[in-house]
Amino acid sequence: xxxxxxxxxxxxxxxxxxxxxxxxxxxxxxxxxxxxxxxxxxxxxxxxxxxxxxxxxxxxxxxxxxxxxxxxxxxxxxxxxxxxxxxxxxxxxxxxxxxxxxxxxxxxxxxxxxxxxxxxxxxxxxxxxxxxxxxxxxxxxxxxxxxxxxxxxxxxxxxxxxxxxxxxxxxxxxxxxxxxxxxxxxxxxxxxxxxxxxxxxxxxxxxxxxxxxxxxxxxxxxxxxxxxxxxxxxxxxxxxx
Ligand SMILES: Cc1cc2nc3c(=O)[nH]c(=O)nc-3n(C[C@H](O)[C@H](O)[C@H](O)COP(=O)(O)OP(=O)(O)OC[C@H]3O[C@@H](n4cnc5c(N)ncnc54)[C@H](O)[C@@H]3O)c2cc1C
Ligand code: SF4
Ligand code: SF4
Numbered sequence: 041x042x043x044x045x046x047x048x049x050x051x052x053x054x055x056x057x058x059x060x061x062x063x064x065x066x067x068x069x070x071x072x073x074x075x076x077x078x079x080x081x082x083x084x085x086x087x088x089x090x091x092x093x094x095x096x097x098x099x100x101x102x103x104x105x106x107x108x109x110x111x112x113x114x115x116x117x118x119x120x121x122x123x124x125x126x127x128x129x130x131x132x133x134x135x136x137x138x139x140x141x142x143x144x145x146x147x148x149x150x151x152x153x154x155x156x157x158x159x160x161x162x163x164x165x166x167x168x169x170x171x172x173x174x175x176x177x178x179x180x181x182x183x184x185x186x187x188x189x190x191x192x193x194x195x196x197x198x199x200x201x202x203x204x205x206x207x208x209x210x211x212x213x214x215x216x217x218x219x220x221x222x223x224x225x226x227x228x229x230x231x232x233x234x235x236x237x238x239x240x241x242x243x244x245x246x247x248x249x250x251x252x253x254x255x256x257x258x259x260x261x262x263x264x265x266x267x268x269x270x271x272x273x274x275x276x277x278x279x280x281x
Contacts, residue, residue, distance in 0.1 A: 065125040072125035078118065082127035084108075085135035086116045092135040097215070097236025098262030099129035102270060106242070114234045131269040134261035143264055177228040184254050184281055185224050191252050191279060192219070198249030201277070202227035203235045215240050217251070227254075238262050244276050252279040 065073050065082050074080070078087040084099035085092050099116050100108040107122035108129060116129075144152040144160065152160055169175040169182035171189070178185060188200040199217040204226045206212040213231040217240060218224045237259045244251050255263065260280055267274040 063125055063127045065127060070124060070126075072123065074125075076118075076120040076123040076125060078120075080123075080125070082125055082130045083118065083123075084116065084129040084133035087118060089136065090115065094135055094258040095234045095236050096134060096259045096262045097239035098132045098134065098241070098259070098266065100236065101238040101241030101244075102128045102132050102266060102273070103242075104128065110236050110239055114236050128269060132262055132265040134258050134265060138261065143261070146264060146268065173225060174228070177225055179228070179230040182228065185228050187281060188218070188252055188254060189221060189224050192224075196250065197252045197279065199244075199247065199251045200224065200227070201237060201240045201244070201251055201253035201255065203231050203237070205231070217243055217247075238266075241266065241273060241277075245273055249276075251277045252281065253277050254281045 062070070063082065065080070067073055076083075080087075086099070093115060095110075095114040095116075097110060097116075100110050104126060105122045105124055107119050107124075108116045109119070111117045140153050141151045144150060148160055154160065167181065167183055169178060169186035171182070171186060174182035174185045174189070176182070188197075188202070191197045192200065199219045201215065202218050202224070203213050203215055204223075206214050213233050213235045215235050215237045216223075216227075218227050237253070237255050240253075253259075253263065263274065263277065263280060
């Protein structure tokens, strides 16, 4: 089976701001100014308007203190006692709104607003993986996995942010970082369920090296916001497919 592959080269985009800048909700020592409650204005959207949460995992992945975990239903769960009111979870949250003009300027350097559906497309190709296992195991020809494997092989990245079915609970999809051929084979195919991919940012922060991410549009939107609000972490993920 062949797949129409739309290549969107990530680049790094233009970034601004600094990691862990002083939040207006903290005192001079970085302590929260008020008791943190679920309607604190700096928190990501799940806590004030759950229906607008895409369950992308960005808030959990970016939180520097581990105050946000992911519940059984994949929605974020807050431990207010661990929160330092830094505002990063709200800054990177893609829920609630999409500012197309700002996104286009960040990624392409111009306020391009597409009148159609495809966004800004540099080039399109049709292809499939030449590795038979990738080709047969893929959702549509295995190109995504073949590209990730190539990046690992040439040493451009040391890990890939992908998904798989949980071994003990095979009906549950989970995000993980693949570092070799066999793990990439495990990650193949489409999981038509919510996978909070961006929770993996917390792992990326702890690991050495660079990473590629195979992620969906809402997760990519969270990543674009990460590039603006935590560029140090975002530069560890130079490629998004
Ligand atoms: C939820 C979902 C909806 C899709 N809807 C469409 C559509 O409407 N039209 C269309 O043309 N294509 C759609 N796709 C893409 C399509 O199914 C294939 O993923 C794509 O063609 C790539 O095929 P491949 O053989 O190269 O990928 P593979 O080599 O099989 O790799 C698939 C990659 O997708 C990742 N992945 C799988 N499930 C998820 C998930 N739930 N969240 C995040 N990452 C995931 C895997 O970890 C893997 O890296 C959708 C994919 C998903 C996951
Ligand atoms: S990122 Fe974590 S510490 Fe910062 S405001 Fe959000 S929950 Fe609190
Ligand atoms: S960052 Fe993602 S998971 Fe967290 S509240 Fe926003 S949309 Fe939901």
